[in-house]
Amino acid sequence: MLSVAQEGVESLLGRAGALRNKCNEEQQQKHADHLECVESAQNDMENVLNGFRQLESQVDAVWGKARRTGDKLAAADRQRVRAEHALELMELFERLRSGTPVDEIVNFNNKDDVRQAAAKVNRLCGFSKELRLPGCEEAILQVDLLEEKMEKSLLSFFEEAQDMSDIPEMKECASALARLNGGTNVVQQWVCSRPVLLDADLAERDEELSKSALSCEVATAIVTRVLDETYEAVSAEVLTVEQVFPDPPKVLTSFIQRLLEQRVSRMLEGVLSSVKEHGGLGSLLPTLAQVYTRCMSWSAKLQELPVGDCDIQKWCIDLFCTYLPDYFDLELQNLSGICQQLLPGPPEGIDLQETWAVIDGTGSSSKAKLPIVQFSLLAVEEAALLLEQAAGRSGELSGGAERASFLVELLGLLLDRMQVHVDFVLASTVMPVHSKQGGANSANKTIEAVAFAGDCSGVAHRALDKIMAMCLSKDVQAQTSAALCLANWERSVEESATRCVKAVVDHAISEINSALDDQKKSEFKPRGDSPPSDSPTAACVHVATLMTQYASSWQSLLRGGPNYKSMLKTFGLRVVQAYIAHVRKFVVSTGGGVQLLRDVSTVRMAVETWGITAVNDGFDMLREVSSIYIVGLESVPSLAQDGTMLSRMSKGTLIELVGRRSDCSPAQAAKLLSTADS
Numbered sequence: 001m002l003s004v005a006q007e008g009v010e011s012l013l014g015r016a017g018a019l020r021n022k023c024n025e026e027q028q029q030k031h032a033d034h035l036e037c038v039e040s041a042q043n044d045m046e047n048v049l050n051g052f053r054q055l056e057s058q059v060d061a062v063w064g065k066a067r068r069t070g071d072k073l074a075a076a077d078r079q080r081v082r083a084e085h086a087l088e089l090m091e092l093f094e095r096l097r098s099g100t101p102v103d104e105i106v107n108f109n110n111k112d113d114v115r116q117a118a119a120k121v122n123r124l125c126g127f128s129k130e131l132r133l134p135g136c137e138e139a140i141l142q143v144d145l146l147e148e149k150m151e152k153s154l155l156s157f158f159e160e161a162q163d164m165s166d167i168p169e170m171k172e173c174a175s176a177l178a179r180l181n182g183g184t185n186v187v188q189q190w191v192c193s194r195p196v197l198l199d200a201d202l203a204e205r206d207e208e209l210s211k212s213a214l215s216c217e218v219a220t221a222i223v224t225r226v227l228d229e230t231y232e233a234v235s236a237e238v239l240t241v242e243q244v245f246p247d248p249p250k251v252l253t254s255f256i257q258r259l260l261e262q263r264v265s266r267m268l269e270g271v272l273s274s275v276k277e278h279g280g281l282g283s284l285l286p287t288l289a290q291v292y293t294r295c296m297s298w299s300a301k302l303q304e305l306p307v308g309d310c311d312i313q314k315w316c317i318d319l320f321c322t323y324l325p326d327y328f329d330l331e332l333q334n335l336s337g338i339c340q341q342l343l344p345g346p347p348e349g350i351d352l353q354e355t356w357a358v359i360d361g362t363g364s365s366s367k368a369k370l371p372i373v374q375f376s377l378l379a380v381e382e383a384a385l386l387l388e389q390a391a392g393r394s395g396e397l398s399g400g401a402e403r404a405s406f407l408v409e410l411l412g413l414l415l416d417r418m419q420v421h422v423d424f425v426l427a428s429t430v431m432p433v434h435s436k437q438g439g440a441n442s443a444n445k446t447i448e449a450v451a452f453a454g455d456c457s458g459v460a461h462r463a464l465d466k467i468m469a470m471c472l473s474k475d476v477q478a479q480t481s482a483a484l485c486l487a488n489w490e491r492s493v494e495e496s497a498t499r500c501v502k503a504v505v506d507h508a509i510s511e512i513n514s515a516l517d518d519q520k521k522s523e524f525k526p527r528g529d530s531p532p533s534d535s536p537t538a539a540c541v542h543v544a545t546l547m548t549q550y551a552s553s554w555q556s557l558l559r560g561g562p563n564y565k566s567m568l569k570t571f572g573l574r575v576v577q578a579y580i581a582h583v584r585k586f587v588v589s590t591g592g593g594v595q596l597l598r599d600v601s602t603v604r605m606a607v608e609t610w611g612i613t614a615v616n617d618g619f620d621m622l623r624e625v626s627s628i629y630i631v632g633l634e635s636v637p638s639l640a641q642d643g644t645m646l647s648r649m650s651k652g653t654l655i656e657l658v659g660r661r662s663d664c665s666p667a668q669a670a671k672l673l674s675t676a677d678s
Contacts, residue, residue: 150180158186162193170244178246187245191255196233197262206263210270214278216287219271223291226267227298230259238305249308256302260315264295285331289393292320328406331390335413338386342379343421346428352420355427356499377455380418384463387414391467404478407467411482414463415489418456423496425449430500433507443504447557447567453497454563457490501567508550509574515542516582524583524592525662533595540599544606547575551610565612572607572615579603579622580653589662593629600626621645629661637673 154177161169177183196202206226213219234256241248241255268291276284299313346352387410394403429449432442464486468479519539536544551568558564579600588596604619624645628636636658640646646654655673659666 147181151177151185154180155186155189159189162190167240167243174245183246187251187254190244190251191258194233194237194255196230197258203263203266206267207270210267211274213271213274213287216275216279216283216290219275219287220290220294222271223267223294226264227294230264231298231301234259234302234305242306248306249310252305252307253310253312256307256310256312257315268295280334285327285334285390286393288320288327295320328394328402328409331394331406332409332413335386335390335410336417339383339414339417342383343417344424345420346424352423352427355431356423356496377452377459380421380456380459383414383417384459387411387463388466404475408478408481408485411464411467412485415460415485418460419489419492422453422456422493425452426496426500430503433503443507444553444557446500446504447554450497450500450563450567451558453493454558457493460486460489497563501563501570505567505571505574508546508571509578511546512543512575512578513582515539515546516578518542519582519586521586523595524586525589526591526595536599536602537595540602543575544603547571547603548606551607568610569612569614572610572612573618575603575607576615576618576622580625580657583625584656584660586660587662588629588660590630592662593626596629597623597626617645621648625657628658633661633664633672637675640673 154173158170158173158177161167161173174183174186177186191197209222209226213222234252237255238248238252241251245251271291272284272288275287279287295316296313299316302312346355390410391407394406426446426449429442429446433446464482467482516539519537523537523539550571554567555564558567583596586592600619600622604616604623607615607619624639627639628646631639640649640654649657651673655666655670658664658669658673661669664672
């Protein structure tokens with residue numbers, strides 16, 4: 001059974017293999033047939049495409065011929081039309097030359113007849129203007145008369161349609177007038193009939209409003225109101241203009257220009273005159289700038305309407321041409337007067353140059369008496385603020401080199417006035433100190449004045465920075481001029497402040513000298529050269545106390561900073577000089593030298609907190625001076641060897657100091673130091 005089944009399976013497998021082979025052969029055959037069919041179809045399609053290309057080429061050729069034929073026909077037609085028009089014009093002109101009345105040529109009472117003849121008459125006018133043949137003068141006059149009567153008729157028709165609000169008829173008439181002569185007169189007729197230009201009550205109200213402009217704020221509000229009303233009047237006519245006229249931008253610009261010339265300019269003149277009359281230049285200048293800004297915004301807003309390429313902003317600028325030429329002079333004149341009030345100088349009869357000469361010791365013996373003024377930094381800051389505001393206004397009204405020059409002049413005006421005021425304040429406060437009147441209170445006022453001068457310098461720098469930021473940053477020449485102006489001002493103020501510092505230091509040194517005058521001779525040459533006291537002398541304590549008090553007071557008044565350090569340095573070195581001169585008055589023993597060293601060390605401790613190296617070195621040198629009296633006489637030359645602090649002294653001063661030893665005469669000191677040098 002198994003073998004029979006196996007034979008059956010093998011039989012089935014054989015038949016399946018045969019069937020598969022047959023299917024493969026059929027598939028290959030059909031695939032080949034398909035490829036052949038596709039290739040045939042591609043060839044047919046290519047043939048069709050080639051046929052289309054040939055057809056397209058033929059169509060293009062035919063179209064090109066047709067277009068060239070059409071162009072030739074159009075050109076011929078244009079020539080025919082021009083010939084017809086020329087013939088028509090010559091016939092019409094000949095009729096006029098032969099004496100035919102213009103009323104017979106055009107029926108001026110018939111709207112259609114007049115409108116249809118507009119283009120023809122326009123060509124006739126052009127033809128007659130080019131005609132220069134003798135005997136045609138009368139005909140040319142008749143042509144002008146024909147044009148004039150046609151224009152009057154069309155304008156009359158337009159006015160009638162306008163009264164009836166007949167937009168289509170207005171459009172027909174406006175178009176006919178445009179064909180006749182451009183339509184300028186119909187535009188002017190329409191513009192002049194606008195209610196905003198004819199309203200007498202409105203003009204009277206504008207005049208009353210102008211008279212009420214008593215301040216910058218009120219004037220600006222009035223101008224803004226009128227400009228807004230004007231904008232609304234123009235906006236309300238845009239739709240009508242676009243419906244009626246063939247060239248709307250031309251009509252709108254004409255309307256705007258008439259408004260500027262008639263209502264806006266009249267209102268500006270009245271407002272600015274009223275402000276100047278009631279508030280002077282101080283009110284006129286900011287008003288002018290603000291009104292100018294409003295007009296520029298208004299012009300930008302109008303420019304958004306369909307006004308074409310016209311430059312409305314330039315028209316607005318032209319309105320201000322009568323005010324701008326003198327603007328910068330008016331600003332400088334106004335600020336000069338205000339700054340003189342804010343920053344006063346010396347009263348009449350007081351010469352600041354003479355005052356400074358007296359303080360410097362080079363003037364006459366008569367001393368000018370200046371009052372101690374109450375000064376305020378607020379006045380200087382207010383003047384600087386006014387300058388910044390004027391600079392800002394100038395940017396609204398003008399630009400370029402003219403404005404840059406004006407800004408430099410503004411800065412110069414502020415600096416000149418500040419210098420006069422600062423010099424007055426400094427001279428007023430230092431005069432009592434110089435004449436030794438008023439004591440420490442006067443000296444403190446002078447230091448406050450020096451601090452005030454420093455604050456003014458800060459204000460000047462800020463003003464320059466703001467002006468630079470406005471427009472000078474791109475103008476190298478103006479920038480250099482402004483910086484040079486400020487540098488010269490600072491140098492002048494610094495010289496004045498230095499005089500004051502010197503006077504205050506002189507006053508302080510006189511107090512130091514008074515304290516040193518209380519020094520007892522026995523303190524530097526105790527009887528029997530007994531051991532010195534363990535404490536500094538009373539004179540030394542007084543000096544140290546005075547120096548600490550001065551330093552504290554000056555720090556408070558000058559608020560630290562470079563002026564404070566500079567003043568302390570000058571004062572400290574002057575005290576060192578005063579101490580050297582003080583020691584030269586005494587005979588000093590060994591015990592006195594020890595006492596002197598203790599006194600100098602005490603004062604040295606008082607000034608050490610100042611943190612000024614030059615002053616510390618000066619008192620260290622004083623301690624070396626003390627050593628002159630402590631060491632043996634034979635050791636003194638070694639103290640003055642090269643590189644030591646005493647070697648910085650002059651030979652004469654050193655000899656005199658050594659000669660103040662109780663065991664050495666000046667002659668011995670000179671011989672001792674000369675021997676050491678050799």
